[in-house]
Structures are given as C-alpha cells and as structure tokens.
Amino acid sequence: MKKVFKIIGYALGSLVLLIAGYCTYVAVVGVPSYDPPTIPEITVESTPARVARGEVIGQIQCLACHANNENRLTGKYLGEVPALFGKLYSKNITQDLEKGIGNWTDGELIYFLRTGVRRDGTFAPIMPQYPNMADEDLKSVVAWLRSDRFPVQATKEEAPESELSFVSKLLTHTLMKPLTYSPELVSLPDSTDPVAWGKYTADAIGDCYSCHSGDLIDQNKVHPEKSKGYYGGGIEMKGEGGKPVITANLTFDEQTGIAKKYTKEQFIRVVKLGVRPDGSVLKQPMFPRPMLSDNEVGAIYEFLKTVPKIQNDIAKKNAELQLAEK
Ligand code: HEC
Numbered sequence: 330m331k332k333v334f335k336i337i338g339y340a341l342g343s344l345v346l347l348i349a350g351y352c353t354y355v356a357v358v359g360v361p362s363y364d365p366p367t368i369p370e371i372t373v374e375s376t377p378a379r380v381a382r383g384e385v386i387g388q389i390q391c392l393a394c395h396a397n398n399e400n401r402l403t404g405k406y407l408g409e410v411p412a413l414f415g416k417l418y419s420k421n422i423t424q425d426l427e428k429g430i431g432n433w434t435d436g437e438l439i440y441f442l443r444t445g446v447r448r449d450g451t452f453a454p455i456m457p458q459y460p461n462m463a464d465e466d467l468k469s470v471v472a473w474l475r476s477d478r479f480p481v482q483a484t485k486e487e488a489p490e491s492e493l494s495f496v497s498k499l500l501t502h503t504l505m506k507p508l509t510y511s512p513e514l515v516s517l518p519d520s521t522d523p524v525a526w527g528k529y530t531a532d533a534i535g536d537c538y539s540c541h542s543g544d545l546i547d548q549n550k551v552h553p554e555k556s557k558g559y560y561g562g563g564i565e566m567k568g569e570g571g572k573p574v575i576t577a578n579l580t581f582d583e584q585t586g587i588a589k590k591y592t593k594e595q596f597i598r599v600v601k602l603g604v605r606p607d608g609s610v611l612k613q614p615m616f617p618r619p620m621l622s623d624n625e626v627g628a629i630y631e632f633l634k635t636v637p638k639i640q641n642d643i644a645k646k647n648a649e650l651q652l653a654e655k
C-alpha cells in the first residue's frame with residue numbers, strides 16, 4: 330500500500346512542477362508572437378458610399394472601444410471588462426503617422442482586422458477579429474479610417490499600455506488565438522433575405538453574439554452559431570460605476586427570451602434608442618445603435634426567430650444579483 334502512495338505522491342509532485350513550470354513560462358513570455366505574415370496586396374479605392382458605410386460600422390464597432398470623450402479614436406480604458414482580465418486599454422487608430430495607423434497599408438489593416446495579427450507578427454488578443462465581415466464592408470472601414478471624418482483625424486494623444494492579468498496571458502496560449510487569413514472573397518449576403526441579412530448584421534457587423542451568448546471568451550469567431558449558449562445571454566459584465574449587469578437572452582424562448590417581450594417595432598426601438606416598451610432605459614455596456622436602419626434591425630429580429638431557443642432566466646439572475654449587493 331505504501332508504495333502506491335509513494336507513486337501517487339511522485340506523480341502529483343511532478344504534475345505540480347509541470348504546471349508551475351508552464352505558468353512561469355506563460356508569465357515570462359506573455360502574449361505569444363508569430364512569424365511576420367505575408368500581407369495581401371490590397372489598395373482600397375475611396376468612394377463616398379464606402380466612407381458612409383464604413384462610418385456606420387465604425388460607429389458600431391471601433392468608436393465603442395477606441396474613442397475618447399471627444400469622439401477621437403485615441404484609444405481608451407476599457408472599463409466594462411471584468412477585472413479578472415487585467416487593466417485593458419485600446420490604441421490610437423487615428424491617421425497620425427507615429428502614434429496612430431497613418432503608416433499602415435490597406436493590406437496590413439485588412440489582414441489585422443481579419444486575424445488579429447500585426448505586420449510584425451505581434452498578436453492583439455483583446456481586439457475583436459472580423460472573419461465574417463464581407464470584403465466590401467472591410468474596405469469601407471478602411472476608406473472611413475482614411476477619410477476626412479472627425480474621429481479619424483490625426484492626434485498624438487494615446488492610452489497607456491494594457492496590463493494583462495495572468496489569466497489573460499494564459500488565455501492567449503489556449504483559447505484566444507489569431508485567426509488564419511483566407512484569400513477567398515467573403516461576399517455580402519442577399520440584403521432582400523431578412524434572415525441572412527439579419528444574421529450578417531447581428532454576427533458580422535454588430536458582434537451582438539459576443540456579449541449575448543454563454544461565455545465572453547469561449548466563442549467560435551468563424552462560426553458564431555457554434556458558440557456556447559448562442560444568443561442565450563447570461564454573461565455578467567461591468568456596467569456604469571462598476572456595477573454588474575447581465576446580458577439579455579435574445580432567443581425566442583417563450584418564458585425567458587424576447588418572444589413575448591418585444592414586437593418587431595418595439596425591438597427596433599430598443600436596439601436603436603435603448604428604451605424598453607415599459608420606458609426603462611438599457612444599461613451600459615449596451616448602447617443604442619441609431620446608425621442601423623429599421624430594415625437592418627428588423628432583419629436581426631427575423632433572424633433571432635430562427636436561432637435555437639435557450640431557456641435562461643436573466644430577470645431571475647438580475648434579482649439574485651441585487652439581493653447579493655444588499
Ligand atoms: C472590444 C473593443 C474593440 C473594438 C470593438 C475594436 N477594437 Fe481595435 N483594439 C482594441 C484593443 C484593446 C486594442 C489593443 C490591442 C490589444 O491588446 O488587443 C486594439 C488595437 C487595434 C489596432 C492596432 C493598433 C496598434 O497600434 O497596434 C487597430 C488597427 C485597431 N484596433 C483597429 C480597430 C478598428 C478599425 C475597429 C473597428 C472595425 C476596432 N479596432 C474595434 C479594442 C477594440
């Protein structure tokens with residue numbers, strides 16, 4: 330018997346050493362770097378239509394994380410991220426040549442937005458990747474970044490460097506990885522098909538699933554519909570003043586989803602203006618999206634009807650949170 334214990338003891342001991350070794354390695358290496366990639370040769374032609382479309386996508390995506398109080402893309406502190414992940418800051422993405430992205434090529438920007446990898450091979454783990462955004466829409470984003478619009482004009486102001494927690498560093502060795510660049514064209518879906526257009530607007534443009542699914546990290550960026558708890562909500566985030574707020578269940582589950590809560594018109598209103606049918610206002614980090622058209626938000630509603638229903642009672646979870654706070 331004693332021998333068995335000894336063997337188990339040695340085995341456990343080696344396991345602990347192995348884990349300790351791995352943790353030291355992660356702590357020392359930090360976020361892993363990759364070989365500098367082959368950047369695609371892309372030159373984006375700027376047209377007024379592209380700048381306008383890019384501005385809509387920029388307002389939904391880029392401004393939310395990169396804009397300071399004056400609406401300039403200087404980079405800022407990302408306060409809604411749970412403390413577990415560290416102190417995170419975005420970067421200056423104005424046209425400034427030194428502090429911003431003024432000297433990035435169009436190809437470098439598009440490669441980065443698809444994969445998360447910069448031209449020197451460094452990886453930006455917190456920045457979302459956009460594998461499903463149509464090529465045409467990505468080009469619009471680039472046209473907007475190069476345009477004469479106010480938020481993108483060169484400025485030298487910048488945010489401090491991020492301080493990633495050990496957990497974040499560990500995640501960049503496991504779940505948070507660069508995506509591969511596919512030279513294949515990603516085309517726009519048929520805008521007259523509400524379900525296809527709604528899925529594209531919600532998943533590829535709005536990134537709605539990333540907050541409204543079951544886990545903030547464990548997500549399938551390439552096939553969002555395979556993400557755990559797709560549109561079932563329930564993620565606890567930091568809202569205004571650091572107060573916790575739980576993301577909503579957007580599936581059409583009769584009891585706990587939006588089926589009975591929202592008509593299409595009410596849904597369009599809450600998404601565009603942030604006001605529920607009873608007059609209550611949605612809490613941060615859910616922000617109103619008036620830049621989307623009624624047609625686009627209506628399409629999201631039609632698409633959500635087709636998503637597998639998930640029973641997840643957020644109202645109950647919110648009530649429990651409030652009890653816990655008292
Ligand atoms: C959820 C927040 C978030 C959103 C949305 C977001 N970014 Fe970022 N972005 C970041 C963070 C954080 C970084 C810093 C790198 C890191 O640690 O991941 C970053 C880095 C970058 C960089 C690299 C800059 C550098 O100097 O290395 C570029 C370029 C960029 N973002 C462009 C964009 C564009 C364009 C959009 C809109 C399509 C966008 N980002 C949307 C958070 C975000």
Ligand code: HEC
Binds near residue numbers: 574599600613
């Ligand atoms: C940064 C995370 C985040 C993103 C991205 C996000 N949401 Fe939300 N959303 C939330 C949170 C948190 C709430 C809960 C707010 C509250 O309780 O007041 C919420 C609430 C909602 C509600 C209210 C549901 C209810 O039961 O009353 C709707 C509708 C909604 N979001 C739709 C969307 C759509 C559509 C998108 C994409 C265009 C989206 N959200 C993107 C975080 C997010």
